[in-house]
Each structure stands twice: as structure tokens, then as C-alpha cells.
Amino acid sequence: MRNIKLIIEYDGTRYQGWQRLGDSDKTIQGKLEKIVSQLTGETIELIGSGRTDAGTHARGQVANFKTNCNKSLEEMHHFFLTYLPKDIVVTSIDEVPERFHARYNAVSKQYSYYVRHAELPSAFDRNYHFYVAEPLDWEAMTEACLRLTGAHDFLGFSALKKSKKSTVRTIESIEMEKEEAMIRFVFRGDGFLYKMVRIMMGTILAVGKGEMTVNQIDDIFQAKIRQAAGETVPAQGLFLDGVFYEKN
Amino acid sequence: MRNIKLIIEYDGTRYQGWQRLGDSDKTIQGKLEKIVSQLTGETIELIGSGRTDAGTHARGQVANFKTNCNKSLEEMHHFFLTYLPKDIVVTSIDEVPERFHARYNAVSKQYSYYVRHAELPSAFDRNYHFYVAEPLDWEAMTEACLRLTGAHDFLGFSALKKSKKSTVRTIESIEMEKEEAMIRFVFRGDGFLYKMVRIMMGTILAVGKGEMTVNQIDDIFQAKIRQAAGETVPAQGLFLDGVFYEKN
Structure with missing residues (x-):
């Protein structure tokens, strides 16, 4: 499986924070998982480096997900820029070793x-x-x-x-x-x-x-x-x- | 009559522009006139230096109004800071000669x-x-x-x-x-x-x-x-x- 690492910038004003709550559209993680799932055709769980509270912003949140999708990184990035709301911007996308974990590996x-x-x-x-x-x-x-x-x-x-x-x-x-x-x-x-x-x-x-x-x-x-x-x-x-x- | 000159900062995002439209609360002039009228107990018409469009911001819009109210400038300023919405801030208040006109005198x-x-x-x-x-x-x-x-x-x-x-x-x-x-x-x-x-x-x-x-x-x-x-x-x-x- 491929392991994809994202760096994400977001304006937290409209959101209830990073962590998905049920199937709410009001969290950053929830929004991103929805778009990543559309992109890949798979049910994707996004691993963030950690939570941020409602109203808190990020310039460099990091998250990763595993996928069998074989689209290029450029295609993926373009999909994110097109379909994410304007207050969530994926600033960087990379393929990383399968063992990389955005939360456990953060130092x-x-x-x-x-x-x-x-x-x-x-x-x-x-x-x-x-x-x-x-x-x-x-x-x-x-x-x-x-x-x-x-x-x-x-x-x-x-x-x-x-x-x-x-x-x-x-x-x-x-x-x-x-x-x-x-x-x-x-x-x-x-x-x-x-x-x-x-x-x-x-x-x-x-x-x-x-x-x-x-x-x-x-x-x-x-x-x-x-x-x-x-x-x-x-x-x-x-x-x-x-x-x-x-x-x- | 006293002639009061205001310098006003505003975030235009939520408003339909400077100029009052009917009794709408959705314009900067309308909001300000409402508060100035409450302050003075008079029906006040505020003269702005000019209009700004919906969504446009100001760091230094200038306006003046005539009043018989004898409150001090400090009292007036405090009233504005207390009762105006947070996206409209009166940054300066002055008493000026009666002939001063925020629009006609702008050079x-x-x-x-x-x-x-x-x-x-x-x-x-x-x-x-x-x-x-x-x-x-x-x-x-x-x-x-x-x-x-x-x-x-x-x-x-x-x-x-x-x-x-x-x-x-x-x-x-x-x-x-x-x-x-x-x-x-x-x-x-x-x-x-x-x-x-x-x-x-x-x-x-x-x-x-x-x-x-x-x-x-x-x-x-x-x-x-x-x-x-x-x-x-x-x-x-x-x-x-x-x-x-x-x-x-």
C-alpha cells in the first residue's frame, strides 16, 4: 500500500476542531477524509499529528493515509485544491515509507x-x-x-x-x-x-x-x-x- | 452646534458597503448612525468622506456629525467602543469647526x-x-x-x-x-x-x-x-x- 503524507494549512474559524465527530462536516479531519475518500474510492482514515481545538488554526498540520489508489501526487494535489473548501489548503503532498505515522513519529x-x-x-x-x-x-x-x-x-x-x-x-x-x-x-x-x-x-x-x-x-x-x-x-x-x- | 469628526476602521466583510440603504443594519453608515443617535438622543445624519463598496474595508474612513449633545469626547468614544459591533472601531474622535465637512473638504x-x-x-x-x-x-x-x-x-x-x-x-x-x-x-x-x-x-x-x-x-x-x-x-x-x- 502507498502511504501519503500531507501538510495542511487551515483557518479553524468555521470548524469544531481537527478531530472527526461522527460524520460531521464541521471538523477538519472529517472534511479531509471525505475528499480523500472521493479521490481514492476507498474509505480512508486520516491520521493527524494531533488534535487542534475549535477555532484553532494550522499552518503546518501533518497527516497521513494509506491507499491502493494509483493516481499521481500531482493529480491528488489538484483534486484537493479543487474540492476542499477554501479555508483548508493542502500545501504539500509526498509519498513516504509505509511505517511513517503522523502521530507516533512526531518528535x-x-x-x-x-x-x-x-x-x-x-x-x-x-x-x-x-x-x-x-x-x-x-x-x-x-x-x-x-x-x-x-x-x-x-x-x-x-x-x-x-x-x-x-x-x-x-x-x-x-x-x-x-x-x-x-x-x-x-x-x-x-x-x-x-x-x-x-x-x-x-x-x-x-x-x-x-x-x-x-x-x-x-x-x-x-x-x-x-x-x-x-x-x-x-x-x-x-x-x-x-x-x-x-x-x- | 458641535461638529464631531470621527476616524473609523472597519472590516467590510459583513456589510453591504458604507452607504445607508433604508433603515438597514447591513451598512456601516447605518450601524454608526444608529449608535450615534442612541448616544445623543437626536436623529443624526453622518457625513462620510465617500462610499465604500460591499466587502471593502477601511483603516481610516472619516465622517462627521452635528449635535447639541454635551457629552465629553471621552464619553462618546467609550460609548462607541462599547456598543458598536467588533468589526467597526472608532479610532479617533475630535471636535472640529462647524464648517468642516467630511466629503466636501477632502482633498x-x-x-x-x-x-x-x-x-x-x-x-x-x-x-x-x-x-x-x-x-x-x-x-x-x-x-x-x-x-x-x-x-x-x-x-x-x-x-x-x-x-x-x-x-x-x-x-x-x-x-x-x-x-x-x-x-x-x-x-x-x-x-x-x-x-x-x-x-x-x-x-x-x-x-x-x-x-x-x-x-x-x-x-x-x-x-x-x-x-x-x-x-x-x-x-x-x-x-x-x-x-x-x-x-x-
């Missing part, structure tokens, strides 16, 4: 979260950022990013009740970039628990606003209690930038 | 049109640009921009059938900037006829694609026939950047 991921920090909200791009009016302490946020970096048990920074599996993850880096009114927070790590980026982001902002101290981050790592962390910021500021399959 | 305007020029469309920002896949000849487009610059009868570049008023306008400059896949065309002039920016833009792109020659632009100025010019590009790529009331 790290990068997410970006966009915060508009200005006196006034913007009429534009409201589905692509979160607006913050309060003063933010850049140095305190830098320190918060550093405290969150490294290998920790992130259970307190997730929406998981509890977990039988390990909730230890390694955050390689959290970087902040400011361009005019927009702050971009770039999170890179070997894995992220449910809602973890959005809760880390809420915590960094809470530190920036002076509502929390940097030391409270260490307390949350120890206590592992989600209520101690910052709010879960809205999904629409979040982008899955890319999924990496070999250490760079 | 020039700036519009930007955004073209995504790349191999693939983008899943994002689809309401803020027009996607072009074909090769574009940058030098030919530069020359087309120069030919359109200056004082000309732009009747052939407008959607007006004919006009009793002068259709001569002066385009001060048309500049092209490219940043990654996005080309921004910046039009500055003393006035623009109905759909004139979008038809000029369609003509520049037709020259860029090699479908028209630069010399045909002079022919259209002479013949004044709209059919000879390029297509009317979609409204969603167009932004009214600002309106100027004194020569800079």
Missing part, C-alpha cells in the same frame, strides 16, 4: 499564539488574535517563559483531569516577538497536553499583568492543580505552525 | 489593494486579499502604474455610465510593495470615481499577465469606454487607508 511541534497589545482593539483579523488592553511587563513575561521551559510535569497546565500516561513534557523554547501592536509567542516542545499552550499563554499573560508571580509557576508544577494556573486564552489566537519528525 | 485619499501572488492560495485572510496564480511582469506593472498616474479623464476606468460632473481626477501616485507572497498597491489621488480603484487594479494586473499592453491604457483614456479596461477585481482586497484634508 516536536511548534505553536504560535498572537496577542494584540494596544490601546484599541482592531476591526481586522479578529479570528487570528487575542486582544489585551492592560499593561504588560515584558521582563516578567520573559522570565515566565523561561520558567515554563524545560522538562516538567505539565498536568497543572492542562485541561486533563488526570492521566494514566505521563504528563511530563519538554518545552524547548518559548520566544516572544513584537511587531507593532502584535506580540507573537512561539512555543516549541516535544508534545503538548490538552489545552496546554492556551493555559501556559494565560499564565504568561497573568504574570505580565502582575496578577501572578513568576514563582507561582513553580508552585503549579509542584501542586499539579490546574486551578492555580492562568485562564485558558481563546482558541482563535493559536496556530499550529509545524510538526517535526527528526531532531534538527 | 485626497489613499487606498491599498492587496494581491496574494503565489503558487498556492492561502487558507487565511481570504477576506483581505485577492489571489493571483499567474506570472506577473513587475516592470510592465510599474509602467502601467506610471501611465495611470497624473490628471486624466477616468470615465473609462469607472463603473459610471456617464456623468454630468467632471470625471477628471488626478492620481498622485500608485506604488507597489512586495512582502513575501503579498503585493500591496497603494493608490493616492484627489478623488476616485465609482469602482475606479478596482478597475485600475484589474487593468494593472491584466498588463502584468500580458493580457493588455501599457499603450492600451492611453487608448482607454481617449476612448473613455469601460469595456476596454481590465476586470473589476473583488472588493475584499481593497482598503481605504485614509482621507486627507490639507495638502501635505
Whole structure:
């Protein structure tokens, strides 16, 4: 069987997230599986690198599927560009070894979260950022990013009740970039628990606003209690930038 | 009476354009007049610098209204930020001399049109640009921009059938900037006829694609026939950047 790897860009605004729910047309996975099944004439199950929440976007989601279809990659790509809705774009298509698995083989991921920090909200791009009016302490946020970096048990920074599996993850880096009114927070790590980026982001902002101290981050790592962390910021500021399959 | 000048930013996606149609809630002017009337307790007519089409955006539309309301500018601004829909933002509010008229006193305007020029469309920002896949000849487009610059009868570049008023306008400059896949065309002039920016833009792109020659632009100025010019590009790529009331 052929194993096809897709890189997918999507605007999550209209969708209930990545993961297929029943036969709903309202999920990215559901939409893609429908089109891939039409393309191949087979019932296709698409394996994504992981879920994204309702309203969250992706620049580089990765998925794969197995098929006996013998169409060329160009034909397949053209079919996707023609039949997918305009807010889902397959940006790359490749044939990969049969053992490749988009979820199991992922070694790290990068997410970006966009915060508009200005006196006034913007009429534009409201589905692509979160607006913050309060003063933010850049140095305190830098320190918060550093405290969150490294290998920790992130259970307190997730929406998981509890977990039988390990909730230890390694955050390689959290970087902040400011361009005019927009702050971009770039999170890179070997894995992220449910809602973890959005809760880390809420915590960094809470530190920036002076509502929390940097030391409270260490307390949350120890206590592992989600209520101690910052709010879960809205999904629409979040982008899955890319999924990496070999250490760079 | 007090004369209040507003600078307004809006995302035109959800609206039928600037100009009020009956008592429709679907126009920017209609929405604003409703809120201004609630604020003042008077029936307010808002004077805009000019219309924008359905789907067209503004970063700096200017409007004014006369009122006997004695609320402070801060109170007014707060009211607008609270009660206007999130895709209409009053960015500035000022009290101006009674003779100021947002339309009659405008001496020039700036519009930007955004073209995504790349191999693939983008899943994002689809309401803020027009996607072009074909090769574009940058030098030919530069020359087309120069030919359109200056004082000309732009009747052939407008959607007006004919006009009793002068259709001569002066385009001060048309500049092209490219940043990654996005080309921004910046039009500055003393006035623009109905759909004139979008038809000029369609003509520049037709020259860029090699479908028209630069010399045909002079022919259209002479013949004044709209059919000879390029297509009317979609409204969603167009932004009214600002309106100027004194020569800079």
C-alpha cells in the first residue's frame, strides 16, 4: 500500500476542531477524509499529528493515509485544491515509507499564539488574535517563559483531569516577538497536553499583568492543580505552525 | 452646534458597503448612525468622506456629525467602543469647526489593494486579499502604474455610465510593495470615481499577465469606454487607508 503524507494549512474559524465527530462536516479531519475518500474510492482514515481545538488554526498540520489508489501526487494535489473548501489548503503532498505515522513519529511541534497589545482593539483579523488592553511587563513575561521551559510535569497546565500516561513534557523554547501592536509567542516542545499552550499563554499573560508571580509557576508544577494556573486564552489566537519528525 | 469628526476602521466583510440603504443594519453608515443617535438622543445624519463598496474595508474612513449633545469626547468614544459591533472601531474622535465637512473638504485619499501572488492560495485572510496564480511582469506593472498616474479623464476606468460632473481626477501616485507572497498597491489621488480603484487594479494586473499592453491604457483614456479596461477585481482586497484634508 502507498502511504501519503500531507501538510495542511487551515483557518479553524468555521470548524469544531481537527478531530472527526461522527460524520460531521464541521471538523477538519472529517472534511479531509471525505475528499480523500472521493479521490481514492476507498474509505480512508486520516491520521493527524494531533488534535487542534475549535477555532484553532494550522499552518503546518501533518497527516497521513494509506491507499491502493494509483493516481499521481500531482493529480491528488489538484483534486484537493479543487474540492476542499477554501479555508483548508493542502500545501504539500509526498509519498513516504509505509511505517511513517503522523502521530507516533512526531518528535516536536511548534505553536504560535498572537496577542494584540494596544490601546484599541482592531476591526481586522479578529479570528487570528487575542486582544489585551492592560499593561504588560515584558521582563516578567520573559522570565515566565523561561520558567515554563524545560522538562516538567505539565498536568497543572492542562485541561486533563488526570492521566494514566505521563504528563511530563519538554518545552524547548518559548520566544516572544513584537511587531507593532502584535506580540507573537512561539512555543516549541516535544508534545503538548490538552489545552496546554492556551493555559501556559494565560499564565504568561497573568504574570505580565502582575496578577501572578513568576514563582507561582513553580508552585503549579509542584501542586499539579490546574486551578492555580492562568485562564485558558481563546482558541482563535493559536496556530499550529509545524510538526517535526527528526531532531534538527 | 458641535461638529464631531470621527476616524473609523472597519472590516467590510459583513456589510453591504458604507452607504445607508433604508433603515438597514447591513451598512456601516447605518450601524454608526444608529449608535450615534442612541448616544445623543437626536436623529443624526453622518457625513462620510465617500462610499465604500460591499466587502471593502477601511483603516481610516472619516465622517462627521452635528449635535447639541454635551457629552465629553471621552464619553462618546467609550460609548462607541462599547456598543458598536467588533468589526467597526472608532479610532479617533475630535471636535472640529462647524464648517468642516467630511466629503466636501477632502482633498485626497489613499487606498491599498492587496494581491496574494503565489503558487498556492492561502487558507487565511481570504477576506483581505485577492489571489493571483499567474506570472506577473513587475516592470510592465510599474509602467502601467506610471501611465495611470497624473490628471486624466477616468470615465473609462469607472463603473459610471456617464456623468454630468467632471470625471477628471488626478492620481498622485500608485506604488507597489512586495512582502513575501503579498503585493500591496497603494493608490493616492484627489478623488476616485465609482469602482475606479478596482478597475485600475484589474487593468494593472491584466498588463502584468500580458493580457493588455501599457499603450492600451492611453487608448482607454481617449476612448473613455469601460469595456476596454481590465476586470473589476473583488472588493475584499481593497482598503481605504485614509482621507486627507490639507495638502501635505
